[in-house]
Amino acid sequence: MANTVEILIAGFGGQGILFAGKFLAYKGLMDDKQVSWLPSYGPEMRGGTCNCSVVVSDSPIGTPIIQKPDVLMAMNLPSLDKFEDAVKPGGKIFIDSSLIERKVKRTDVDVYYVPATKLAGEAGIPTLANMILTGKVIDTVSELAGGEIDATLAKIVSARHADLLDVNRKALQMGADC
Numbered sequence: 001m002a003n004t005v006e007i008l009i010a011g012f013g014g015q016g017i018l019f020a021g022k023f024l025a026y027k028g029l030m031d032d033k034q035v036s037w038l039p040s041y042g043p044e045m046r047g048g049t050c051n052c053s054v055v056v057s058d059s060p061i062g063t064p065i066i067q068k069p070d071v072l073m074a075m076n077l078p079s080l081d082k083f084e085d086a087v088k089p090g091g092k093i094f095i096d097s098s099l100i101e102r103k104v105k106r107t108d109v110d111v112y113y114v115p116a117t118k119l120a121g122e123a124g125i126p127t128l129a130n131m132i133l134t135g136k137v138i139d140t141v142s143e144l145a146g147g148e149i150d151a152t153l154a155k156i157v158s159a160r161h162a163d164l165l166d167v168n169r170k171a172l173q174m175g176a177d178c
Contacts, residue, residue, distance in 0.1 A: 003058045005143040006066045010051035010083055011075030011096075013041055016130030019156070020073065021052035023134060026156050028056035030148035036064035049078060056143060071141055073133055074100060075116075094137055096129060112136055114178055120171065128171035135175025 007024060011017045018039045025037035034057045041050040053066040068088045074080040075096045087093055089108040098117035114136050116129035138144045149172060157165050 003143055004061075005056050005071060005141060006069045007054040007056070007071040007073065007137070007141075008051060008066055008069040008083055008086070009054070009073040009075075010049070010079030011073075011130075013050040015050070015075050016127065017050045017075065018052050020130040020134045021054045023131070023152060023156055024054045024056065024137075024144065027138070027144070027147060027149070027152040028054075030152050030155065031056075031146075033057060034059060034061050036061045038064040038066075051079065051083075071137060073137060075130065075133065076100065077102065080104070092137075092141060094133055094140075096133055098129070112140060114175065116175070119174055119178065123170070123174065125167050125171055128167060131168050131171035132175040132178075135172035136178060137175075138172065139176035 009017050009021050021037055025035045028035035036055045037052060039052040053064060055061050055064060068086055070088055070091045072083050072087045072093045077100050080095060080100055084104060084106065087109050092110045093104055094112045094114060096116040097113035098115040104111045114133055116132040119132055120126050120129040153165050153168050157168060
């Protein structure tokens, strides 16, 4: 059976939701996997709701549409409220506990409460809470573990923002360590 993980990342526009998804998709490519990345955002863009679906697999992907994700990254309460019940039993939910105070109601999923926004602020990288949470996902989800972190960052961080490579790497490591 194919090794496949379906990931839904959700939050407000401006939180780096699409960037985190793009990072995971490119990481899958760099790790020689099949991938799909499907962004979805409201007309409001920054400040509006936003999510993206990422599928990483050893075999061809039939559809980029995710009905029942294996992994949910929720960066705001409306996203947790909307998608909590969609996660497959036995799946994983990663929550920015700095912004979401309530606990997950389900008992059939693994939940990781990461104070990503608080950690990012304390580290002087307030815009990288998304990458802290992504680091925790990569460290925890076996289908994403290992692989090409540096090469992936070099691919998605534009040349004019090369100064952000190290802070993105730091944010991913912070997430893996918490």
